[in-house]
Amino acid sequence: MKIGRGAAIVAQQFHTTELTGKNILITLGASVEAIDPVRYISNHSSGKMGMALVNNCIELGAQVTCIYAKIQTELNQRASNIQALSAKKMHKAVMENIAEQDIFISCAAVADFSPENIAKDKIKKNADDLKLILKPNPDILQDVCKLTKKPLTIGFAAETKNPLENAQIKLKNKGCDVIILNDVSGADFGLNVDENEVTFLSQNYQQKIAKTSKQKIAKKILEIFIRKFL
Ligand code: C5P
Numbered sequence: 001m002k003i004g005r006g007a008a009i010v011a012q013q014f015h016t017t018e019l020t021g022k023n024i025l026i027t028l029g030a031s032v033e034a035i036d037p038v039r040y041i042s043n044h045s046s047g048k049m050g051m052a053l054v055n056n057c058i059e060l061g062a063q064v065t066c067i068y069a070k071i072q073t074e075l076n077q078r079a080s081n082i083q084a085l086s087a088k089k090m091h092k093a094v095m096e097n098i099a100e101q102d103i104f105i106s107c108a109a110v111a112d113f114s115p116e117n118i119a120k121d122k123i124k125k126n127a128d129d130l131k132l133i134l135k136p137n138p139d140i141l142q143d144v145c146k147l148t149k150k151p152l153t154i155g156f157a158a159e160t161k162n163p164l165e166n167a168q169i170k171l172k173n174k175g176c177d178v179i180i181l182n183d184v185s186g187a188d189f190g191l192n193v194d195e196n197e198v199t200f201l202s203q204n205y206q207q208k209i210a211k212t213s214k215q216k217i218a219k220k221i222l223e224i225f226i227r228k229f230l
Helices: 005-014 048-059 086-095 140-145 163-174 214-229
Strands: 023-028 063-068 081-083 103-106 111-116 134-136 152-159 178-182 195-202 203-213
Touching: 023 048, 023 086, 023 195, 048 063, 048 103, 048 214, 063 086, 086 214, 103 140, 140 152, 140 163, 152 163, 163 178, 163 195, 178 214, 195 214, 203 214
Parallel strands: 023 063, 023 103, 063 081, 103 152, 152 178
Antiparallel strands: 111 134, 178 195, 195 203
């Protein structure tokens, strides 16, 4: 039997997809750690990989909460968007929103350290060296993985040296279900570019996803994740 175009569109709208009914929290972007009112420590992450995951999760029917730091990409208005620039603010925002989540995707490039004190006024130039004392930030992903009611967790690892080995260690130490390894030793893919090449890594599964657009990488990551975990 042939169905008309109108009926096909209606059918598509009622089609339940793989992530329908799932709540997914995604962090993305580069954290910003203030030094004084005008200066900060940050990194080259654009938030594009995380936003591609937001978009694809929404397409698959999920309810998405997007907690974002500094990004160079458009927000998806169909997500619930919360800005949290520093690691500490992001930690607070994640913990306040994690209870109802089925899946946590930790895509943000979070600074491991932040200045112990933020100068109230702009730091003046003088003849002496300027010494900044940096203190460790909370590890958001690790803390989520320690929760008694832990959601399924996907972390990211941007590595420049011994990528596979380091990603395996990260999978174990953070206690997450999946690590997406991003080899950023080359300049062509990884941070602040539109294409990427990653490896999906879980305790007993490994799959390389060849170089392609971040939208397609996100689609593939979710495809593997759904097949293996849901
Ligand atoms: O330890 P590393 O920073 O390489 O780990 C990267 C992973 O951990 C990413 O998924 C990142 O979002 C997450 N992370 C975090 N909180 C931090 C540092 C990293 O959630 N303070």
